[in-house]
Amino acid sequence: MYRYTEFDEAFIRERNAQFRAQVERRISGALTEEEFRPLRLMNGLYLQLHAYMLRVAIPYGTLNSAQMRQLAMIAERWDKGYGHFTTRQNIQYNWPKLGDVPDILDALGEVGMHAIQTSGNCVRNVTADHFAGAAADEIADPRPVAELLRQWSTDHPEFQFLPRKFKVAITGSPNDRAVTRAHDIGLRMVEQDGEPGFEVIVGGGLGRTPMLGMVVRDFLPRADLLPYIEAILSTYNSFGRRDNKYKARIKITLHELGLDDLRSRIEARFAEIRAEWRGADQEILARIEQDFAPPAFRDAPVDAYTRARAADPVFRAWADTNLHEHRAPGYAIVTISTKAHGATPGDASADQMRVMADLAKRYGHDELRISHEQNVILPHVHKSDLPAVHAALKAMGLATANVGLISDIIACPGMDYCALATARSIPVAQEIAQRFESLGLEQEIGAMKIKISGCINACGHHHVGHIGILGLDKAGVESYQITLGGDGTEAAAIGERAGPGFAYDEIVPAVERLVTAYLARRAGPDENFLQTYRRLGAAPFKAALYPEEKAHAA
Amino acid sequence: MSRRFTPSVVTANALLSGEVVWLSADNQWTASPQQAALFTDAAQADERLAWALTQADIVVGPYLAAAKPGADGPEPTHFREAFRRRGPSNYAHGKQEALCSG
Ligand code: HEM
Ligand code: SF4
Numbered sequence: 001m002y003r004y005t006e007f008d009e010a011f012i013r014e015r016n017a018q019f020r021a022q023v024e025r026r027i028s029g030a031l032t033e034e035e036f037r038p039l040r041l042m043n044g045l046y047l048q049l050h051a052y053m054l055r056v057a058i059p060y061g062t063l064n065s066a067q068m069r070q071l072a073m074i075a076e077r078w079d080k081g082y083g084h085f086t087t088r089q090n091i092q093y094n095w096p097k098l099g100d101v102p103d104i105l106d107a108l109g110e111v112g113m114h115a116i117q118t119s120g121n122c123v124r125n126v127t128a129d130h131f132a133g134a135a136a137d138e139i140a141d142p143r144p145v146a147e148l149l150r151q152w153s154t155d156h157p158e159f160q161f162l163p164r165k166f167k168v169a170i171t172g173s174p175n176d177r178a179v180t181r182a183h184d185i186g187l188r189m190v191e192q193d194g195e196p197g198f199e200v201i202v203g204g205g206l207g208r209t210p211m212l213g214m215v216v217r218d219f220l221p222r223a224d225l226l227p228y229i230e231a232i233l234s235t236y237n238s239f240g241r242r243d244n245k246y247k248a249r250i251k252i253t254l255h256e257l258g259l260d261d262l263r264s265r266i267e268a269r270f271a272e273i274r275a276e277w278r279g280a281d282q283e284i285l286a287r288i289e290q291d292f293a294p295p296a297f298r299d300a301p302v303d304a305y306t307r308a309r310a311a312d313p314v315f316r317a318w319a320d321t322n323l324h325e326h327r328a329p330g331y332a333i334v335t336i337s338t339k340a341h342g343a344t345p346g347d348a349s350a351d352q353m354r355v356m357a358d359l360a361k362r363y364g365h366d367e368l369r370i371s372h373e374q375n376v377i378l379p380h381v382h383k384s385d386l387p388a389v390h391a392a393l394k395a396m397g398l399a400t401a402n403v404g405l406i407s408d409i410i411a412c413p414g415m416d417y418c419a420l421a422t423a424r425s426i427p428v429a430q431e432i433a434q435r436f437e438s439l440g441l442e443q444e445i446g447a448m449k450i451k452i453s454g455c456i457n458a459c460g461h462h463h464v465g466h467i468g469i470l471g472l473d474k475a476g477v478e479s480y481q482i483t484l485g486g487d488g489t490e491a492a493a494i495g496e497r498a499g500p501g502f503a504y505d506e507i508v509p510a511v512e513r514l515v516t517a518y519l520a521r522r523a524g525p526d527e528n529f530l531q532t533y534r535r536l537g538a539a540p541f542k543a544a545l546y547p548e549e550k551a552h553a554a
Numbered sequence: 555m556s557r558r559f560t561p562s563v564v565t566a567n568a569l570l571s572g573e574v575v576w577l578s579a580d581n582q583w584t585a586s587p588q589q590a591a592l593f594t595d596a597a598q599a600d601e602r603l604a605w606a607l608t609q610a611d612i613v614v615g616p617y618l619a620a621a622k623p624g625a626d627g628p629e630p631t632h633f634r635e636a637f638r639r640r641g642p643s644n645y646a647h648g649k650q651e652a653l654c655s656g
C-alpha cells in the first residue's frame with residue numbers, strides 16, 4: 001500500500017502546527033470567526049447544528065489496519081465513540097471540541113492521514129472504485145492514478161481558489177462503482193488498440209442542478225492525464241462563474257458554453273501546456289505503482305468455505321449478498337454492511353472499527369476500503385477464511401446480509417447534524433430498513449438503491465437512487481420528495497420527480513406502495529425495480545404513490 | 555412599511571464546544587433553553603443580537619430564532635430549533651444526553 005513520503009509527513013506536520021496556532025489565536029480572540037472560518041474549513045472543520053464536525057479524508061477510500069485503529073482511538077478519546085463514513089469516502093466525527101482538533105489532526109498525522117482539502121474551493125479527495133485492485137472486472141487498479149492526482153493537486157498554488165469545489169472520481173472497471181458521471185471530472189480506464197488510457201468525462205454534479213457529465217475525450221493516452229486535467233482546471237478557472245455560487249460548478253460552465261465550445265477551449269489549453277510536461281509525472285507514477293503492487297495472494301483450497309455454505313444458511317445468505325468476485329482465484333471481496341436494520345447508515349463504533357481493523361490485518365492483507373455507499377470493504381479475503389471473518393463480524397453486529405438490497409440505504413446526516421439541512425434523513429433510512437425487514441421482503445425485492453438527502457445539496461446522492469428521497473422544509477414542516485429511476489452506474493440517469501412531497505409519517509408508507517407496485521408488475525423475479533421502471537415508465541408508480549388522484553381522474 | 559415581528563430568542567453555538575446556547579435575560583450565554591430570554595419587541599431583539607455579535611470570543615454565529623412563550627420558558631416554533639434544543643434523533647446525544655443523565 002502507498003506510504004507517505006517524508007515530504008508528505010513534513011507537509012502535514014507543518015500544516016497541523018499552523019492550524020494549532022490558528023486555533024489558539026481564535027480562542028484567545030486574536031482571530032475573528034470571519035477570519036478563522038476559511039482556515040478551519042481548509043482543515044476539514046465545520047460547525048454543525050449541535051457541535052463541530054471534523055471531516056477526515058480517506059484518499060480513494062483506502063485504509064490499513066493501523067489507520068482504522070487510529071480512527072477508532074480518535075472516536076473514543078475525542079468524540080462519542082463512533083465515526084460516520086460518507087459518500088465521499090471520508091469519515092466525519094460529529095462531536096469534536098475546538099480545542100481538541102489540533103491533537104486529533106496530529107493523531108491522524110501519525111498514521112499518514114489528514115483533513116486537508118476536504119472542504120473549500122479546491123480539488124477534493126479523489127474518489128475511486130472501492131473494489132479497486134481487487135475486482136474481477138477491472139482493467140487496472142485506478143488508485144495509482146488517483147494518488148498521482150492527489151499529490152499533484154494537494155496545495156497546488158493555481159488551484160486553491162477555484163470558482164467552486166472540484167471533485168474527481170476514477171474507475172478502472174467498465175462497471176462504474178465510482179459514480180463517475182456525477183463528478184466534476186470522471187475518469188474511466190479504457191484501452192484503444194492495446195494502449196491504456198482514459199475516457200474523460202466533465203461537468204457532472206448533483207446538488208440543486210443535477211447533471212450528468214459528458215465525454216470531452218473518448219480516449220486520452222495515459223501519459224497525457226495530468227496535462228489534460230490541468231487544462232480542464234485551468235479552463236474552468238478562467239471561465240467558471242465566480243459571480244454566483246449556485247452557478248459556479250463546472251457543470252454550469254459546460255451547460256453555458258456547450259460541450260463543443262468547452263472542449264475546444266480545453267484542447268487549446270492542452271496544446272499550449274503539453275510540452276511543459278516532460279515526463280517527471282510518469283516517473284512518479286511508476287514509483288507510486290510499485291507501492292500499489294498487489295499483495296501476494298495465496299493458492300489454497302476453499303473447502304472450508306464450501307462446507308460453511310452448505311452447513312450454515314445464515315453464512316450462505318451473507319455470502320450471497322455481501323461477497324463480490326475477486327480477480328485472484330480462491331479470493332473474495334467482502335463488503336461489511338454498516339446498515340444493520342435500524343442503524344445509522346455509515347456509522348461505525350470504535351469497537352466495530354477495531355474488529356474490522358483486526359480482520360483486515362489477520363485475513364485481508366492489511367487493507368480496508370470505504371465505499372461511497374457508506375460500507376466498509378475487505379478487498380482481499382481468501383475464501384477459506386470467510387467463515388471466521390463472518391463469525392467475527394456477526395459478533396459485532398456487522399454481518400447484516402443486505403448489500404445492494406433495500407435496506408442498504410445511503411443517507412446524508414440531514415437535520416440530525418447538518419446546519420444546512422431542511423429535513424432529517426437518518427430516521428427515514430432507519431424506518432425504511434426496519435419496515436422491510438419486518439415485512440420479510442428484502443430478498444424478494446432484490447437489487448434496490450434508496451438514497452436520501454436532507455437538502456438540495458444532494459450529499460446523499462438522491463438523484464441517482466432508484467428511489468431518491470429529498471427532505472425539504474415546506475412551510476415549517478418536513479416534507480419528502482420522491483424521485484424515481486435514478487442510476488449511478490455506467491448507465492447513469494438522474495431520477496425524475498414523482499410528484500408532490502410526503503409528510504414525515506407518510507414517506508415510509510409511500511415507499512412501501514412503490515415496492516408493492518413493483519412486485520405486482522415485474523416481469524419476473526430477475527427483473528429489478530429499476531428495470532421494471534425503465535420498461536413501464538413512471539405511470540404505474542405514480543398511480544401507486546398518489547392513489548387519490550387516480551380515483552379523481554377515473 | 556412596518557415589519558411584523560415574531561417573538562424571538564437569541565441563539566448561537568459556543569465557540570469552544572460548538573454546543574447550542576441561548577442568551578438569558580441577564581445577558582449570559584446559557585446551555586439551557588429554559589433560561590433563554592424571549593424578546594417580543596423588535597428593537598430590543600435587534601439590539602440584543604447586535605450585542606451578541608460582539609461576543610465573538612464566546613459564541614459563533616448568533617441569530618434570532620422565532621419562539622413562543624411556554625410553561626417552561628420559550629419554545630421553538632420551527633422544527634430546526636426544536637432539534638437544536640434536543641439533539642439528533644438517532645442517538646441520545648446533545649442536549650437530551652444531559653436530560654437523561656441529569
Ligand atoms: C454535514 C456537513 C456537510 C455539509 C455542510 C455539506 C455541504 C455540501 C454542499 C453545500 C454541497 C453542494 C455543493 C454544490 O452544489 O456546489 C455538497 C455536495 C455534496 N456533498 Fe456534502 N455536505 C456535508 C456532508 C456530506 C456528507 C456526510 C456527505 C456524504 C454522505 C457529503 C457528500 C456530498 C456529495 C457527494 C456532494 C456532491 C453533490 C454534487 O455533486 O453537487 N456531504 N455538500
Ligand atoms: S444534503 Fe444537505 S442536509 Fe444532507 S449533508 Fe448535504 S448539506 Fe447537509
